[in-house]
Amino acid sequence: MKIPFVDLAAQYAAIKPEIDAAIAAVIAENAFIGNPGNRHVQAFEQSFAAYCGVKHGIGCANGTDSIEILLQAAGIGQGDEVIVPAMSWISTSEAVTTVGATPVFADIDADTYTIEPVQIAAKITPRTRAIIPVHLYGLSADMDPILEIARRHNLIVIEDCAQAHGASYKGRKVGTMGQAASFSFYPGKNLGAYGDAGAMITNDDQLALRARMISQHGQAKTKHDHQIEGRNSRLDGIQAAVLNVKLPHLEAWTEARRRNAQRYRSLLATCGLRLQAVPEGLRHVYHLFVVQVAERETVMQRMNDAGIVTAVQYPRALPLLTAYSRFGHVPEEFPNAAQLAARCLSLPMFAELGEAAIDRIGRTLTEIAGKAG
Numbered sequence: 001m002k003i004p005f006v007d008l009a010a011q012y013a014a015i016k017p018e019i020d021a022a023i024a025a026v027i028a029e030n031a032f033i034g035n036p037g038n039r040h041v042q043a044f045e046q047s048f049a050a051y052c053g054v055k056h057g058i059g060c061a062n063g064t065d066s067i068e069i070l071l072q073a074a075g076i077g078q079g080d081e082v083i084v085p086a087m088s089w090i091s092t093s094e095a096v097t098t099v100g101a102t103p104v105f106a107d108i109d110a111d112t113y114t115i116e117p118v119q120i121a122a123k124i125t126p127r128t129r130a131i132i133p134v135h136l137y138g139l140s141a142d143m144d145p146i147l148e149i150a151r152r153h154n155l156i157v158i159e160d161c162a163q164a165h166g167a168s169y170k171g172r173k174v175g176t177m178g179q180a181a182s183f184s185f186y187p188g189k190n191l192g193a194y195g196d197a198g199a200m201i202t203n204d205d206q207l208a209l210r211a212r213m214i215s216q217h218g219q220a221k222t223k224h225d226h227q228i229e230g231r232n233s234r235l236d237g238i239q240a241a242v243l244n245v246k247l248p249h250l251e252a253w254t255e256a257r258r259r260n261a262q263r264y265r266s267l268l269a270t271c272g273l274r275l276q277a278v279p280e281g282l283r284h285v286y287h288l289f290v291v292q293v294a295e296r297e298t299v300m301q302r303m304n305d306a307g308i309v310t311a312v313q314y315p316r317a318l319p320l321l322t323a324y325s326r327f328g329h330v331p332e333e334f335p336n337a338a339q340l341a342a343r344c345l346s347l348p349m350f351a352e353l354g355e356a357a358i359d360r361i362g363r364t365l366t367e368i369a370g371k372a373g
């Protein structure tokens with residue numbers, strides 16, 4: 001039997017009556033668009049903010065927009081530099097370019113894979129305005145030193161939480177430590193909609209107001225009262241209704257992911273493969289379970305032949321993508337990101353993945369890569 005990389009059908013099967021009723025209600029009410037007053041969107045914004053432990057939640061069209069809108073709301077644009085990790089999905093750096101600013105890449109830590117504070121400090125110039133730490137694979141970045149650097153240089157911190165719903169750092173939830181945070185609800189994320197969706201959270205009243213205005217064509221509270229030019233980036237009614245059904249299940253799904261990860265860790269403890277290190281006091285939510293292997297293409301092919309689907313997040317460090325050739329970066333500038341990009345392999349990870357499947361994956365991987373790794 002084939003083991004998929006993620007299984008959204010299994011999750012749907014468990015909550016089908018609730019989901020179907022929620023979608024039917026949106027259709028019956030014509031509540032499709034996330035205009036101010038859409039009850040499904042409002043309910044989700046409030047419950048997601050409460051879940052995160054912040055004052056404001058603002059829905060938007062997707063996770064990429066959520067980073068972009070927050071940067072714009074914070075007044076970042078032309079002539080500004082924003083420090084981002086050398087390993088992430090392209091949205092993190094793309095959002096910086098889209099608002100007219102310049103992404104400046106900092107290498108990651110070799111063990112935790114999140115942005116390395118010493119590397120951030122080395123990249124600061126008089127033009128630096130913000131840092132976007134990414135909580136990669138579901139593990140919080142090392143926020144205390146990052147916040148300290150930001151304080152010293154008067155920088156804004158926007159946390160990219162797209163992979164880390166519910167993760168925490170020394171008792172603090174991700175998304176609550178910087179000035180604001182962005183979330184994606186892409187279907188495969190830990191909290192996923194049935195299409196594109198995103199949200200921004202913050203405790204800052206001004207930032208919240210500006211972010212909401214930007215996402216709603218510059219309207220503050222009343223329709224047709226365009227205070228500024230904004231854009232269209234709304235969370236739609238059907239996605240909000242799906243998220244309202246799923247949010248109460250998130251903690252149980254996260255605990256299942258963590259149990260799965262523990263089982264992987266004990267199975268792989270003696271096979272010699274390098275795993276992401278989790279520092280004391282951090283709650284990893286395992287959006288991805290990543291191992292490092294040599295000869296990755298061969299390992300993936302052999303795993304696939306054995307009926308196990310794996311993936312690569314991500315095969316190239318961000319600064320080394322063709323999209324950034326204008327900067328002329330070389331791998332030697334980002335040795336840790338370059339090494340992870342060359343060796344990372346993501347194993348199947350989702351709440352419904354059973355113990356038997358994990359055991360089979362662990363055994364198969366040990367046979368295929370245990371010594372070569």
Ligand SMILES: *Cc1c(COP(=O)(O)O)cnc(C)c1O
Pocket residue numbers: 062063064065088089091092134160162163183184185186196197198
């Ligand atoms: C998924 C993701 C995003 C973007 O989310 P979309 O909803 O796909 O636009 C941003 N940052 C990271 C780290 C992601 O994994």
